[in-house]
Amino acid sequence: MSMVGRDSDDGTAEDEAAPSDAPRRGPGTLVSVTTGLVVTLLLSAPPKPQPFHGGDQSWMVGINAARSYGLKFGPDLDFTYGPYGFLDNPMPIDRTLFIVAFCFQIAAVVILWLAIHPALRRWWGPGPAATGASVVTVACAAAAAPSVLLIAGSACHAIAWIAHRDSRPARLVDPAPLAAAALGALLVQIKVSDGLALLAIALICAGLVPGWGRRARDLAGTAVEFSLSFLLLWVVVGQTPADIPAWLHGVAQIAGGYPEAMNTEDSRLAGAYPAAALVAVTAVVLVL
Numbered sequence: 001m002s003m004v005g006r007d008s009d010d011g012t013a014e015d016e017a018a019p020s021d022a023p024r025r026g027p028g029t030l031v032s033v034t035t036g037l038v039v040t041l042l043l044s045a046p047p048k049p050q051p052f053h054g055g056d057q058s059w060m061v062g063i064n065a066a067r068s069y070g071l072k073f074g075p076d077l078d079f080t081y082g083p084y085g086f087l088d089n090p091m092p093i094d095r096t097l098f099i100v101a102f103c104f105q106i107a108a109v110v111i112l113w114l115a116i117h118p119a120l121r122r123w124w125g126p127g128p129a130a131t132g133a134s135v136v137t138v139a140c141a142a143a144a145a146p147s148v149l150l151i152a153g154s155a156c157h158a159i160a161w162i163a164h165r166d167s168r169p170a171r172l173v174d175p176a177p178l179a180a181a182a183l184g185a186l187l188v189q190i191k192v193s194d195g196l197a198l199l200a201i202a203l204i205c206a207g208l209v210p211g212w213g214r215r216a217r218d219l220a221g222t223a224v225e226f227s228l229s230f231l232l233l234w235v236v237v238g239q240t241p242a243d244i245p246a247w248l249h250g251v252a253q254i255a256g257g258y259p260e261a262m263n264t265e266d267s268r269l270a271g272a273y274p275a276a277a278l279v280a281v282t283a284v285v286l287v288l
Contacts, residue, residue, distance in 0.1 A: 062079075063085040064091040064093045064094065065093055067238075072240075078251070079251075080193070082191070084189040088145045088146055088147050088191060090102065108149040108153070112149045112150070116153075136279065139275050140152060140275045147191060148276075150183060150198070151201070154198055157176070158176070177218050178225045180198060181199060181202040181222045183198055192251050206221070
């Protein structure tokens with residue numbers, strides 16, 4: 001805030017504060033953000049578990065029961081999901097794990113909403129932006145798993161970060177790719193393909209940092225962050241580093257058979273593609 005001079009009656013100079021040109025966020029913005037988040041969370045609440053219908057969903061029981069019965073991915077289980085797969089597919093088998101998965105789903109909804117809202121704020125006011133972010137988030141939450149919401153939110157943040165990367169202060173290592181890499185390490189252990197998608201976003205952000213020296217540091221830091229986070233999360237959930245090769249081998253074997261075994265699209269996932277396209281168009285058009 002700048003100070004300007006003013007002459008008093010006795011001839012001495014006095015300083016008075018000049019109004020700042022920086023935009024201020026009034027209470028209306030806070031109310032809009034809070035209301036939008038609350039409404040979104042209420043409308044995006046995870047559905048209560050219901051009896052199986054349609055295709056065989058016993059695999060969901062398996063990845064939830066694995067944690068309760070001490071089964072390890074790799075030596076005991078082979079699947080494209082990992083030891084944190086219960087976060088995307090909670091079942092009321094273990095109370096603690098079910099609560100953790102519920103919190104994870106709520107966090108995914110909040111992160112996506114917070115990624116969409118700033119983009120809409122560039123074009124609309126606080127109220128319409130909050131409403132628009134809620135509509136998009138609820139539509140996506142109804143059609144996609146929490147990990148997919150995290151990928152969509154991370155993609156929106158990445159687009160905004162890339163668009164303003166030249167104006168950001170130089171750092172030894174930029175925190176944005178590191179955060180994406182750490183989250184990608186978690187998603188790999190939820191579902192391998194989702195984690196690899198987020199790792200790709202992190203590497204793209206690191207590779208677009210201005211300057212070859214910074215770019216090399218960010219790429220190296222992203223790779224190290226992903227590796228260390230993966231190992232830490234793997235051990236925390238009760239796995240051992242010796243289980244990793246067996247699990248990766250099983251994932252590769254199962255994924256190799258998917259083209260023939262899973263060549264029929266599930267009609268219940270039809271809404272996921274329009275939802276993903278909606279997020280992509282919103283991010284590209286409104287953020288750039």
